[in-house]
Every structure is written in structure tokens, then in C-alpha cells.
Amino acid sequence: MSLTESSAIDIAKTASLASRRLATLTNTDRNDALTALHDALAENRDVILEANARDVEIATQAAESGDLSHSILKRLDLSRAGKYDDMLQGILSVRDLADPIGNVTLKTLLDDGLLLERVSCPIGVLLIIFEARPEVIANIAALAIKSGNAAILKGGKESTESFVAISKVISGAISETQVPEGSVQLVKTRDIVSSLLAQDSLIDLVIPRGSNDLVRFVKNNTRIPVLGHADGLCSAYLHLDANPDVAVKVIVDAKTDYPAACNSLETLLVHEDALNSVFPLVAKELMDKGVCLRCDVRAKAALEGISTPAGLLQDAVDSDYRTEFLDLILAVKTIPATGPAGSAVEAAMAHINLHSSKHTEVIITETKDIADTFMNGVDSAGVFWNASTRFADGMRYGFGTEVGISTNKIHTRGPVGLDGLTIYKYRLRGNGHRACDYSQGDRTWKHESLPL
């Protein structure tokens, strides 16, 4: 066994032991630790900002020599106005959320004196791998503690100094509380990640937060369940009866509000009978905002009459319908009124189910039945009717916080709140009850569902 491998096992075992102790703490115990965390980070602001300034200095040089993107540099800087205070406030916001642990979601009296309960509990050990933003460590530590999970954190190399400083403060603060110190461990070296990803008997869930490449790397290199999404290829289907005002508002917002986000629009499907009515209005607004439209032949032809800024009207190629542009580019495809897949809405659904990343899709129509068909038939975490895909977000959904957005088909889907970091266990309380009495017919089941 290599040194890296054995230290990965040690880290995972420490986390596992801490997780068992964490699982027995009360909400007050966990909240007290979050208060201590907040206070310690407030007190140590100067030390942490100094460490962060060292990271920023090195990153600035790397950015100037072209080895680092300016957006990473920007995300790295904790001294930007409001950023540190937001981080502190975020910890208190998580603390003040409802306790996700200990909620009874099923209560059945199996027989006299034999009571079954299903109760929410922490998952156990989380491995969280993230890139530049150093404030994420505080956010994730808060989420893990609130949900009673132990966390192993691996940050990006650009923010090493910041992470070490924040991590020291977190460890110091936690050690004065009921929460075991091993609940939050920071991993510095990159080469340990593969060994950690192999600890599927000790680590229960991996959460990669960062680029699509990071998520794909993690998904391809572990047997541990991964919560997250590699792609966000969101689509809109513009039905023939779309309200023009609704269509323009929803599609323009979905594409232009923040094109780099995973919940922004990448593909627009247009019913052929909307090509010469609603579509040109939408296209004009999009192009006025600088959006380049990659259109199939019919959609392009429909825009011939209107003046289009140079270069913003292009021919689509097949790969455009599989591309997450993350930029002011939109692929446009015409949907025939009827075809091999059936009606237009069925063809739109078939296109989406084949091409989409199962993140969020929207239909623009005035007909409830058509909208219902679409929302039932599209296999995505979010199915929207006349509303922007940009609403697919934990804060906007009212979850108070967001662990990430999941495009998985099991456990948790869409924006993930604290609930996504919990599972349940079954508690059964009896008084010497034996199963043999029921199979022999000496006793019969009551199976009485009790109010929660």
C-alpha cells in the first residue's frame, strides 16, 4: 500500500468515526458549532485575508502571464466588497434553517406495542472536491455540520493558502464544541484524490463543485455515488399557440440573464407554425442582446425578412444540438406539426429526451393539456411552463441554500437543499416481539398508519 493510499484510508476512517458521533448530536449541538465557526471566522478575518492575498498575488502573476483565466482570479479574491461578510452571513443562514435530521416521515403501528418509524438521518461521510472559490469551504463545512455529515474537503491549488488559513480557524472553532474535530478535514495534495475516490466502503457521497471537466473526471473515477451535474443543456419548446410576450420574456431571460450558468438556455425548438409568427419576435430580441442564432434551414429562412446584425444568424450543424455553449449562442431547430415521432409536442419531447442533460426544459404554450403532456413526458429534473429555466436554483426554489444541482435519476434531482444530504433509517420499538408469531398465525398485523 502506498503512503498516499494509507493516508487516504486514515482520513476516510477519521471521517467515518466522526460521522457516527455527529449523528448522535442534537440540532442545538450542531447549531452551537456553526455559531462558533461564524465567530471564529469573523475574529480571524485579517489572518485569512492575508493568506488569501498571497493566493491572489500568485494567481495575478499567473493571469498576467496567461496561465490562469481572469475569471478564476476574480473568484479567488475574498477581499472583494461584501464577499467575506456574505460568507459569514451564509453560515448563520444555514444554522437557522429547519433541522433536516430526526424528521419522522412514516409511522406505522405494526401490532400492539410494535411501532415502526422512518426518520431522517445524515448520510455519513461526504467528499467534496471544488475549484477556485475559497469561501466555499465555509459554506460546505456549515452544510455538512448542519446535516450531521462528516466532510472531507479538497480545494483547488490556486487557493491553497486561503484554504489552509480557513481550515485552521474552522478546526480550532469546532474543537471547542460538541462536534468532533474530524468532522471537517482539509486535503491539500492533489495526488490523494484518486485514493480517496477509491474508499467506497468509508465515503458515502462525492460532491464535485466546479467545471464540467471536474465533474466528469470524478464520475469516471469512483464507485461512490456522485451528486452533481456535468452538463446543463437546457431546451425550450415554442409551441404554435405561444403568447408572443411570454415567449420573448422567457426565452430572452433564459438565454441572456447569465449565459455561463448551467440553467441557461442552449437549444430552442420551434413549432413550424410559429416560425413566421412568434419566432421572429423572439429572434429579434435575442439578436438585439447579441445572441448568435444557429438555425436549421427553415428557421433561418423565417428570419430572412427581418434585419439581422452581421454574423448573428448562422447555419446550425448537428453537434450544435448537443452543445452546452455557456455563451451568447443558441441552437434553433424547427419541429414539424406532425412527423414520425407523432405530434409536434411529441417530436419536441423526443428531441429533448435524446439530447438533453436532464437538467431543466421549458415549454411555451397557452394550452394546459399540451403543457401537461410536455411536463409528464420530458425526463428532466425541472419541467417548466412559461417560465425561465433560470429559476432552476436552490435559493430561487426557496430551499435557503444549495448544495448543487443534480441531474441524477435517483436520490435527489434538480437544485439540492439540505435534504439531499440526508437519508433515513427505520426505527422499530417492540417488547419482545417475534416474527414467528405472525407466520404461524398466532398474531395478526395491525399495520395502522399513525399521524406524523
Added chain:
Amino acid sequence: MSLTESSAIDIAKTASLASRRLATLTNTDRNDALTALHDALAENRDVILEANARDVEIATQAAESGDLSHSILKRLDLSRAGKYDDMLQGILSVRDLADPIGNVTLKTLLDDGLLLERVSCPIGVLLIIFEARPEVIANIAALAIKSGNAAILKGGKESTESFVAISKVISGAISETQVPEGSVQLVKTRDIVSSLLAQDSLIDLVIPRGSNDLVRFVKNNTRIPVLGHADGLCSAYLHLDANPDVAVKVIVDAKTDYPAACNSLETLLVHEDALNSVFPLVAKELMDKGVCLRCDVRAKAALEGISTPAGLLQDAVDSDYRTEFLDLILAVKTIPATGPAGSAVEAAMAHINLHSSKHTEVIITETKDIADTFMNGVDSAGVFWNASTRFADGMRYGFGTEVGISTNKIHTRGPVGLDGLTIYKYRLRGNGHRACDYSQGDRTWKHESLPL
């Protein structure tokens, strides 16, 4: 691409397409298909039993020549009294369960006219791999249709003739209903399994039903999430204040009611102060039922005074505490009142969390606080107090049916009912709502939780 690989992709694509259609059907549509399934299997009883008789004949020869176990032979035989009728009745029972699809579990008014709902929906495509029992095909087909999932079924080679006959009847029956025929596909050749396990973009969940070896093989050979359990290493902790009557009833039932079951007891942990009080009573009853006790030194010494049948009192070795005996054998270990792990209950929890398969564990005590500590701290799907581990079962929990028992830490845990075959999606209904209006402060969130 090999022929096997391309046919695996075809099968998975067919299932995926069928699943999208299935997801749009009503409960009545799905129930009608189950009624048709039931009626067709009732009408074709003779044909199916003839096919099954051919399987049984070959298997009987194999059993006589020692190439097949008699228990497999027994499980294979559909003509045994009541078995066929139970299979038929099982389909109707599943049909009559509450619809697991379309349940709204969250309803939030994000803003005027902008309504968010979380609604249960099918997962998509299930791959179910099982061994001998041919009636499982009907059971699984019923569960899949009821929950709106498409299923790809692979049965054991001993029951090929039965599967083909049942499968033909199922396909015929379904083709007369709204449920698409591709919803249930039977796979006959063994070499296609590996190729199917590679279709992680089309298949959403694998459910292996059979031996521990089968489950382990599946878990080690796919990126698709696997629902199930390889092991059931259940433990009991006998606290010093255990009620002797409760202790005897619970432990004897847990060990002897059906030793081959995954929810039967394999390890008994005894508080040192119970060694000479309650433990001998329990041990005597167990040995009277033929249970061999593999004891550590102290537990064995505690039984010296009582008469023990020859061979039933043995010395434990370390591996006994990691062994799922599935037989009339029980590993016994003494827990000191205090030790490095803390109190006795803490030491018992530490042993269990290190050795157990996270299936079901029980504590025998008269003290509620001790029981609560145990039930919070033990990381298993079932944590029982003074009740037999044998209650860990979907029918006994009142779920009406059981898909299997999961020892996973995410999605679904313990006995899995129809709910375990569902996930949810978020539906958002608006009227031209844009996200930019909220970030610019033109509109503010309502986030009003509405009654369900």
C-alpha cells in the same frame, strides 16, 4: 462494436423509449395492463406449467447428479401447491396499491402566478437480474408497470423455458393495453449482461435479486446505481439490564425463525454484566434449537455451568464476527462495561459500525436513553429495540410489496416498496416570469409554502 454490444444498446434504447411513454400514462392505464397481465397468466396456466415442467425435469437431473442444489430445484418448481395462485394474486395486490406516481410532495408559490411543485415520477429504465424463481418475472413486471418504469429482465439459466413462456404471455397481454410492449423485455443469453451493465446513459437502476455473489458481481461491474444488498450481517447487543424474557424471545426468533434469510441474526454482543444473568438463559434456548455458539473466552466461560449439547459450544475466531453464516451458527462477543471506545453501548456501536453490513441491528435493554443512543448512533437501515431483526421486511413493514432490501446509503434504504422505484421532478408554472426581475430587485420572492 460486437453484436452483443449493439443488441444491448437496442434493448436499452427500446426500454428508454417505452419508459417515456409509460411516464405519461394514468394510474388507470397502468392498472388495466396489470389486470390484463393477470388474466392472461391465469388463462395460460397450462402452457406455462408445461414449460416449467421441462425446466424442472432438466434441473432434477442436474440435482441428482449433484450439479444443482436441491433448494434451487425447489424454488424453480411453479407447480408446487399455491405457488401459481400466489403469483397471480401478487399481481392484483400490486395493482391495488396506491399510485406511487404524481404525488405532490412540495408546493411553493415563488411569486404571484409562479407555482413550484415537486411531484413523484418513475425513475425510467430498470435492469433486473435474478436467479432461479420464475414467478419473480411476473412480480417484477407488475412492480415496474405500476411504478411507470420500463424493465429489462434477465433470469437464471435453470428457468429459461419458464421465463420464455411467461414472457410471451406478458408481451401478448401488454400489447392489447396502453402500456408499450417495450416496457418489459426479457433477455435470455448470459453474455449480454455485461453489455447491458455498460449502458449507464440509458439504464437508470440495476436490481439484482439473488445470491450475495450475484449482487457483488453486479456492483463490481457497472456504473449504474445498484439497489440491493450483498450481505445481511445483523447483530444484537444485549445490555446489562435486558429483560430476560424479551432477550430470549427476540434473539431466538432473530436467529432461528429462518436462518438463511438476510435479516437473521449473525452476531450477539453481550455486556459483561449480562454474561452470568441473561446470557445463559438465551444461550440455553438457542442451543436447544440446535444453534452452535461461537464464543469468545469470557462468554464461553459463562456457559460452563450449564449443560451444553455436544459440539454446539465453540471458540470464536476473529473472522466469525465478519461472517454471514446463514445457518444455525451465532458468533458471540463480550463487551466490557467500559473500555477504549467509552461505555459498553458505545463499544457495541463501534463494533457494529465497523463490522455490520448496515442492514438491521437490535438492542435489548429496558432503558430508553440507552436504546435511543444505540438507534441514533448505529449506521444501519434498521435500528430495532427489543424486537426481532426478522421484522426487517417490506410486507411486515406494511409496504404491500417488496422490491428488495437496500443497504445503500442514498436514495432508498431497508425494505424497498414501490416508492423506491420512483424519483421526483420539479414542475414550475409561470406566465412569462423572468429571473432577471428578481436579481434586479424589480420583484421580490414570496416563497409561500402551500398545503399539499
